Amino acid sequence: MAGTDPIHQFVIEDMIPIHVGGDGTAGSGLNLSFTNSSLFMVLTVLAITTFVLLASSRKQLVPSRLQLTGELAYEFVANMLRSSAGTEGMKFFPFVFSLFAFVLTANMFGMIPYFFTVTSHIIVTVALALLVMSVVVIYGFVRHGFKFLKLFVPSGVPAYVLPIVVPIEIISFLSRPISLSVRLFGNILAGHITLKVFAGFVVSLGAAGFLGWLGAILPLFMTVALTALEFLVAAVQAYVFAVLTSMYLNDAVHPSH
Amino acid sequence: MEAEAAKYIGAGIATLGMAGAALGVSNIFSNFLSGALRNPSAAPSQTGNLIFGMAMTEALGIFSFLVALILLFVA
Numbered sequence: 001m002a003g004t005d006p007i008h009q010f011v012i013e014d015m016i017p018i019h020v021g022g023d024g025t026a027g028s029g030l031n032l033s034f035t036n037s038s039l040f041m042v043l044t045v046l047a048i049t050t051f052v053l054l055a056s057s058r059k060q061l062v063p064s065r066l067q068l069t070g071e072l073a074y075e076f077v078a079n080m081l082r083s084s085a086g087t088e089g090m091k092f093f094p095f096v097f098s099l100f101a102f103v104l105t106a107n108m109f110g111m112i113p114y115f116f117t118v119t120s121h122i123i124v125t126v127a128l129a130l131l132v133m134s135v136v137v138i139y140g141f142v143r144h145g146f147k148f149l150k151l152f153v154p155s156g157v158p159a160y161v162l163p164i165v166v167p168i169e170i171i172s173f174l175s176r177p178i179s180l181s182v183r184l185f186g187n188i189l190a191g192h193i194t195l196k197v198f199a200g201f202v203v204s205l206g207a208a209g210f211l212g213w214l215g216a217i218l219p220l221f222m223t224v225a226l227t228a229l230e231f232l233v234a235a236v237q238a239y240v241f242a243v244l245t246s247m248y249l250n251d252a253v254h255p256s257h
Numbered sequence: 258m259e260a261e262a263a264k265y266i267g268a269g270i271a272t273l274g275m276a277g278a279a280l281g282v283s284n285i286f287s288n289f290l291s292g293a294l295r296n297p298s299a300a301p302s303q304t305g306n307l308i309f310g311m312a313m314t315e316a317l318g319i320f321s322f323l324v325a326l327i328l329l330f331v332a
Contacts, residue, residue, distance in 0.1 A: 179316040186319035240312040
């Protein structure tokens, strides 16, 4: 039942096999194959690049529709970053904008039937989250030196509470990359599985004859409603990812809160 | 009990974490709504905080989903 298997949509297939090293047996050496996941990452980046280049190609005082869309996207991310990380955080604007555009476009591509959802694989979201956390930690130490560790010592807390508060702050900092990556991955994975399960109900009920057709109407409507919900989730998760990135960058820019 | 059966029972129990996430998310939205109806002009500026709080709360529910996944496919 490959057609109604809800997990089948996440299978990674080698499109152009590239194997480095190893002795030919499965699992040995490096598998650098160009997969369907890579293909959709390339498509995502191409789509974003085309959009931004086209939107900024003919700059006019009275913007065209495309230029207006580009300006809206810019303003949206810029306001988000400025409100959470201040004007000093605006130097990270290209970083946050790229992350937001990548996650949003990858999620939206995933909503097209038969397309592969890049962000439904935890390796992708963990890579993005670790990138964010490395930027935070490296920039924090380079900019503030050991004063960056003030991040773990909230100001205005009495000294005798610090032995409890500091470990909590450290644990909460360490759990950030986990929650950042798992939130995106979990939402997208769970949403796509739910969609497939309900779509599978339609198929299996429809195969049961006339009464089944009547029953299949309910999951069909449910699938339509869930698709709308998944579009919302795709946009909200990209927004949340970008907001949290700017908040974590704020910690790197202003560590003593 | 067989280890395989215990895995599935554990994964099923892990879904109970959704109850906590449901309480949290409903708390956030109900408080936001009651606040927004009292002072509608201040509501639009707080949607960012609303979404952020929802994401924070939801993450804990997603963690229980993660536990279920680990039990089913990794452990």
